[in-house]
Amino acid sequence: MAKQELKKEIWVPWMNRVLHLASLAEGQTSPNPLVGAVILDSRQNLVGEGFHFAAGDHHAEIEALSQAGKAAKGGTLLVNLEPCCHHGKTPPCTDAILESGLSRVVVAVKDPDPRVSGKGISCLERSGVEVVTGVLEKEAAFLNRAFFYRIRTGRPWGILKWAMSFDGRIALPNGSSKWISSPKSRKQVHALRAKCDAVIVGGQTVRTDNPLLTSRGLSKIEPLRVVLSSSLDLPEDARLWDIKEADTAICFGPESSKKLLEKLPKGPEKILLEESSPKRLLETLAEKGCNKVLWECGSSLATSAIKQNCVQEIFVYLSPKLLGGFNAMTPLADLGFTSMDQVLTFNDVSLFKVEKDLVLNVLVTRDV
Amino acid sequence: MAKQELKKEIWVPWMNRVLHLASLAEGQTSPNPLVGAVILDSRQNLVGEGFHFAAGDHHAEIEALSQAGKAAKGGTLLVNLEPCCHHGKTPPCTDAILESGLSRVVVAVKDPDPRVSGKGISCLERSGVEVVTGVLEKEAAFLNRAFFYRIRTGRPWGILKWAMSFDGRIALPNGSSKWISSPKSRKQVHALRAKCDAVIVGGQTVRTDNPLLTSRGLSKIEPLRVVLSSSLDLPEDARLWDIKEADTAICFGPESSKKLLEKLPKGPEKILLEESSPKRLLETLAEKGCNKVLWECGSSLATSAIKQNCVQEIFVYLSPKLLGGFNAMTPLADLGFTSMDQVLTFNDVSLFKVEKDLVLNVLVTRDV
Numbered sequence: 001m002a003k004q005e006l007k008k009e010i011w012v013p014w015m016n017r018v019l020h021l022a023s024l025a026e027g028q029t030s031p032n033p034l035v036g037a038v039i040l041d042s043r044q045n046l047v048g049e050g051f052h053f054a055a056g057d058h059h060a061e062i063e064a065l066s067q068a069g070k071a072a073k074g075g076t077l078l079v080n081l082e083p084c085c086h087h088g089k090t091p092p093c094t095d096a097i098l099e100s101g102l103s104r105v106v107v108a109v110k111d112p113d114p115r116v117s118g119k120g121i122s123c124l125e126r127s128g129v130e131v132v133t134g135v136l137e138k139e140a141a142f143l144n145r146a147f148f149y150r151i152r153t154g155r156p157w158g159i160l161k162w163a164m165s166f167d168g169r170i171a172l173p174n175g176s177s178k179w180i181s182s183p184k185s186r187k188q189v190h191a192l193r194a195k196c197d198a199v200i201v202g203g204q205t206v207r208t209d210n211p212l213l214t215s216r217g218l219s220k221i222e223p224l225r226v227v228l229s230s231s232l233d234l235p236e237d238a239r240l241w242d243i244k245e246a247d248t249a250i251c252f253g254p255e256s257s258k259k260l261l262e263k264l265p266k267g268p269e270k271i272l273l274e275e276s277s278p279k280r281l282l283e284t285l286a287e288k289g290c291n292k293v294l295w296e297c298g299s300s301l302a303t304s305a306i307k308q309n310c311v312q313e314i315f316v317y318l319s320p321k322l323l324g325g326f327n328a329m330t331p332l333a334d335l336g337f338t339s340m341d342q343v344l345t346f347n348d349v350s351l352f353k354v355e356k357d358l359v360l361n362v363l364v365t366r367d368v
Numbered sequence: 369m370a371k372q373e374l375k376k377e378i379w380v381p382w383m384n385r386v387l388h389l390a391s392l393a394e395g396q397t398s399p400n401p402l403v404g405a406v407i408l409d410s411r412q413n414l415v416g417e418g419f420h421f422a423a424g425d426h427h428a429e430i431e432a433l434s435q436a437g438k439a440a441k442g443g444t445l446l447v448n449l450e451p452c453c454h455h456g457k458t459p460p461c462t463d464a465i466l467e468s469g470l471s472r473v474v475v476a477v478k479d480p481d482p483r484v485s486g487k488g489i490s491c492l493e494r495s496g497v498e499v500v501t502g503v504l505e506k507e508a509a510f511l512n513r514a515f516f517y518r519i520r521t522g523r524p525w526g527i528l529k530w531a532m533s534f535d536g537r538i539a540l541p542n543g544s545s546k547w548i549s550s551p552k553s554r555k556q557v558h559a560l561r562a563k564c565d566a567v568i569v570g571g572q573t574v575r576t577d578n579p580l581l582t583s584r585g586l587s588k589i590e591p592l593r594v595v596l597s598s599s600l601d602l603p604e605d606a607r608l609w610d611i612k613e614a615d616t617a618i619c620f621g622p623e624s625s626k627k628l629l630e631k632l633p634k635g636p637e638k639i640l641l642e643e644s645s646p647k648r649l650l651e652t653l654a655e656k657g658c659n660k661v662l663w664e665c666g667s668s669l670a671t672s673a674i675k676q677n678c679v680q681e682i683f684v685y686l687s688p689k690l691l692g693g694f695n696a697m698t699p700l701a702d703l704g705f706t707s708m709d710q711v712l713t714f715n716d717v718s719l720f721k722v723e724k725d726l727v728l729n730v731l732v733t734r735d736v
Contacts, residue, residue: 167700168536176708316534322712324703332535335692340544344690
């Protein structure tokens with residue numbers, strides 16, 4: 001094994017701690033990434049740690065440095081993402097690192113943000129700080145897959161979730177669906193919402209289910225509740241129109257009737273999209289700072305989202321029930337496949353059990 | 369703990385061996401049950417064992433006794449089902465047991481067959497043989513659930529199997545379905561067929577899939593391949609019409625057109641049912657000696673089978689794929705439910721992974 005590789009392995013346990021710290025703020029930092037930091041003194045004792053809690057708050061490095069104080073001198077900083085070298089809402093972290101007298105910085109993965117991307121590392125190296133890179137690189141990229149994806153594509157990472165019975169139904173023929181999954185599964189969905197920046201449904205879901213779509217207080221910042229509706233045929237009363245608990249945005253395309261526009265409820269924000277499509281919606285949500293969104297819509301919108309490459313990950317809550325049916329109460333509508341060679345196939349399925357339900361999780365976008 | 373209970377526990381390890389022996393002939397013994405036997409001499413050494421291999425062959429007790437010979441004297445016979453006391457295709461086992469000089473018989477469960485039910489045990493006790501009952505009783509009843517169910521209801525135990533994608537589809541809109549599940553899953557289905565006495569499809573499956581429905585040689589006695597067709601609108605050529613590899617039966621009701629009847633292929637047996645329904649079909653198959661049948665049909669027939677209580681167990685092969693669709697390519701059609709309180713719900717799901725597929729197994733009939 002090469003010397004550099006051996007060196008890297010030494011840092012793995014601490015970098016795992018860094019990733020854990022970073023993950024604590026999941027759903028709270030957008031448009032920023034998840035970042036954690038650990039500082040060891042020159043004798044490898046832990047003297048500081050922290051994580052980025054929310055956009056505008058201190059960066060993780062600064063949190064850790066303020067804990068470490070003078071003990072940072074000659075020590076090592078471990079951080080999952082390359083430190084920034086530009087003035088954003090806060091000053092560059094590289095300045096603070098150089099001032100602290102740290103002699104080594106261990107980075108998991110380079111920041112894909114073009115304002116940083118390698119510049120943070122070279123700034124440190126030019127000033128004589130030893131920089132070790134690529135420690136738990138894949139794991140760090142995976143943790144920030146939503147941020148990375150948004151930087152790369154200009155759209156947030158999309159998660160599609162549905163609950164279905166063993167016979168693949170998401171509702172009875174008459175529309176009843178409360179509840180297919182278990183109480184504990186539904187709580188888990190609240191936690192999933194807490195990790196997302198927006199939750200998206202179509203007009204049909206508002207009309208049929210009248211959902212609340214919050215994390216039930218699990219998230220300090222509730223995700224934005226988004227209704228994508230081309231028809232604007234929305235009920236006068238809906239739980240989503242009450243924005244005391246969480247913000248709501250109604251999004252529509254230029255074809256929407258002005259008459260219906262005037263009838264929209266007052267509370268929610270109204271957003272005119274270039275086109276009423278999943279892709280345009282996600283571009284707009286990225287501009288609003290969303291890294292990760294959750295599709296909780298019916299089969300028609302879910303299918304459009306998949307077709308427009310707006311779904312990167314899927315959660316299926318599978319409940320040991322048989323519903324039966326004759327109409328399209330299925331999770332997806334037509335994907336246009338005419339041969340089994342064309343169907344979407346997944347390699348790795350994460351599987352967990354929640355009470356009597358099975359939860360299947362697959363990545364649609366493998367390149368994270 | 370009472371004395372009798374302590375005694376019973378002693379026999380558990382040997383009875384587990386008996387159940388294993390019995391299970392070796394799964395799918396081969398119908399209409400008979402699965403039976404295994406172990407003989408210990410008076411010093412508890414194993415001196416004989418055996419199982420019932422096929423109807424007409426020796427019973428398990430006789431197999432084990434012939435191995436044990438004189439060593440059986442003063443020894444113990446362990447058998448999962450109460451020994452028979454009547455003349456069937458072979459003489460009563462109780463006679464052979466008494467002749468052998470065995471001093472104790474340990475039985476897992478009473479034979480529900482009214483010709484035996486308790487009579488075997490009392491015959492032995494009257495002759496001075498100590499009889500211990502109820503050792504692994506539940507496990508033994510579960511192993512022979514198909515036989516028990518047929519005796520109780522006059523119909524074989526029905527297993528319904530389907531393969532579907534993560535979005536609950538069993539085929540593409542154009543009917544393509546080769547293959548949803550993995551090669552290893554399909555082999556496992558061959559093994560499942562080997563454990564059944566008949567495999568049932570509807571005319572639609574013959575027309576669309578032209579299946580072979582054999583165990584691919586895994587079973588010495590291939591299951592009877594059954595086509596239930598009320599319309600008798602069947603293709604002239606189909607792999608099922610070639611009965612070299614396995615027998616086929618075409619079953620239909622009195623309403624079937626005589627014209628189409630004349631056009632049926634020559635090889636398969638033709639069976640006129642009182643009514644072209646799952647229930648009538650299973651009654652007929654029970655009369656033909658089937659304990660366990662496998663429904664490998666499309667959604668329409670599967671739904672009728674469930675509604676008529678002809679499905680006692682379900683296997684779902686769930687493949688990590690998305691197919692999409694707009695028409696009824698779902699495992700089940702309408703079950704007539706109008707409220708979520710009515711849906712079929714299962715308590716215990718057995719889950720296993722076969723390559724990338726998940727296999728879900730549930731009992732619909734809990735009373736086994």
